[in-house]
Amino acid sequence: MNQPNLVELNNITKKFPGVTANDQVNFSVRPGEIHVLLGENGSGKSTLMSVLCGLYSPDAGDIIIRGTKMQFRSPRQAINAGIGMVHQHFKLIESFSVAENVILGDQSIPQVLKMHQIKNYLTKLSQRFGLQINPSAMVWQLSVGEKQRVEIVKMLYRGSQVLILDEPTAVLTPQETGELFRTLREMTATGRGIVVITHKMHEVMEIADRVTVLRRGRSVATLEKQQINQQDLAWLMVGQDILRQEKKKIPPGDKHVLELKNVHCLNDQGLPGLTDISFTVHSGEIFGIAGIAGSGQRELAEVIARLRPVSSGDVLINNQAITGCSPRQAIDHGVAMVPEDRLGTGLVPNMDAMDNLILKSYRNKSLRRGPFLNRTLTREKVNQLVSRFEIRLNAPDAPVKLLSGGNLQRLLLAREITSDPQLLIAVYPVRGLDIKATEAVHNLLLEQRSKGLAVLLISEDLEEIFKLSDRVGVLCDGRITGIRPADATGVEEIGLLMMDAQNQGETTI
Amino acid sequence: MSQEIFVAILATAITAGTPILYAALGEVLAERSGILNLGVEGMMLVGAVSGFICAYETANPWYGLVVAMLAGGMMALVHAFLTVTLRANQVVSGLALTMFGIGLSGYLGQSYVGLPLPAPFKIIPLPALSDIPVLGPVFFNHDPVVYLSYLLVPMLWFYIFHTRAGLQLRAVGENPAAADSMGINVFRARYFYVIVGGMLAGIGGAYLSLYYVPSWMDNMIAGRGWIAVALVIFATWNPANALWGSYLFGGIDALGFRLQTLNVTVSPYFLKMLPYIFTILVLILVTKRNLAGRIGSPQALGLPYDREER
Ligand SMILES: Nc1ncnc2c1ncn2[C@@H]1O[C@H](COP(=O)(O)OP(=O)(O)OP(=O)(O)O)[C@@H](O)[C@H]1O
């Protein structure tokens, strides 16, 4: 390939108050390649790509596009230079239609919008790349996978030659991921360059033409396809070996910590969200919930944490019904939860780590001095937690919304686990985490299990479910379609239970 | 009630509603871009006094109207600078603007209080249209500023919902980060719409001092700016709804006035309360409706935007 590189980033440095997110990073994109950017949580991947797409201005370094040095002062200039980015957190306007989102910011269309023509054009454009979208649909009605397609169409519409996808697969099902990768391959055939950020090793092996590894803000290596192997990549990323803890063979206890009896509830649209759910989780047991996204996982977690009303049936903790309890009473009964939406439901984005860590325990007598908080004592406790759970804080009193995904999750787990729960509900606990953080979270869960905690693990990743769970319940369309022991069951059988019921669901529509 | 009185009340409802309408249209634009401007009352006052002074000195109400527009725009520029560039709290900045406007207009108007305007706006019955029974005298027997608002409302409605620029305006107010990432200049858009909003508020204020009263009195806006702010919610940020909402409030205003002349014995203080009681009722009803449905305020309303902020 002797065409010039589409993109060259030379010695990019970007500092935020208290952190150097990128430290003299080098990176390039060739025409027709898929370049994977790899690195731990907080290693500066999103920051580097935000520099490339004109969102952040670098403190030092050069951006060279097709041989010309550029200085982006705004995303518009980057878009005009052919750079398009699908951000980790989608940048879509929920109350707009798909078409309105796609044409947003395009100055070449006539002032008076002819939505009909635009929609026709978009349908054609998306079909050409095998991306199914409905231009008239409202964005808030779309699933995550569909939203992502809209983001990609947005970039294609603006004529992007370089397409950056920041952790596109974190929220996708395996089928959707497969589809996405096929689409990306097709796009490289037209000479486009694609950058993909991911934490999943098998995806790197599957799609990467080249890999660049970032560690703590520095680019440590760029490998060609032939040189890529999993061990090396892990080493480059983390700089140390990753400890894998095997599942302890202590059998679960027989205490019924959580019991659901014929639980029904409604979803946000007022339709049946859960139908006739019954199961039991014992002490010292990890009970995995498998299922395709949107099969009632969120509703299930919320019903148990008392965030969602039950229309009929009972939820019991240690044989005591908590069906009519408030969330706080549920907490007092020993229910802890790591929700799906870390910053929205789990943590208070604008408060610092200390305040977030004591959100559940501030009522304890031991942390108080009369009506006031004992700040010296809380700070001490918090410091212990921070070192025990290896939470990396840039500044102790910075709002937690500035933390990277992995650190947010550790913070949340630290708070929930130390609240001495009987039951821990973990919803997608490793979504968006790097391999090291994933291992750490898994080890934490296993450790708590061996201490007698009951864990309800909700995940889309069957590998994770099999690795951790004692028993697996399969959720589909708001029903439990089967409960199997994890050791004596194959992935295929679980997959079938997920699929089977899915087919039924489709035929009833 | 005889038909004549009925028609007269409706016609007054329109003139009384027009200053509120202009101010509300301006606030619709500002809030659509994500900036809450509680300085409407202040901007209207400064518009009213500067418009009056200019029209008094030049004996031409049109010059007054233009000056009022500029004055309102200048006031809004201060708000834009504080809230967009310095990212100050929009509520505090807006309240400060209102207090400032009350003081400034009082100071500027000191020597003009109670003076009669030599040449206020005049009623120009529209040929043919004004001869239509009932509708004619209600809608087409007014001054040019009212006719202008008839044009402005559909234009703004079309602009907001059917043009490229309107789409960008709404995007900036819904999700500035998304708009920015698509290459829309969020800062420029917010400055622009806040200033245009101030200009419209200035016109609304001047309408009172150049036609409705027409004279300058201390604090003559008398809370109409606040009604306009409430009306924007009532109108769900839609210019078309703002139109009939304004006339409704204008009608209550006019009714109070008429009842007095008809010798109905209601305390004038009670009548003065009516529009505000109604505002509170409307707010209760509208927020209930908004909670139920998905039509809500622009998502980013009141939030400052910083590109490098997470
Ligand atoms: N807008 C910001 N303001 C302050 N600090 C920031 C900001 N964005 C990122 N950081 C910090 O810069 C570092 C790199 O963050 P970045 O989001 O680029 O990591 P990442 O590699 O994308 O991680 P992840 O895998 O969790 O998405 C982190 O320490 C983060 O806390």
Ligand SMILES: [Mg+2]
């Ligand atoms: Mg990231």
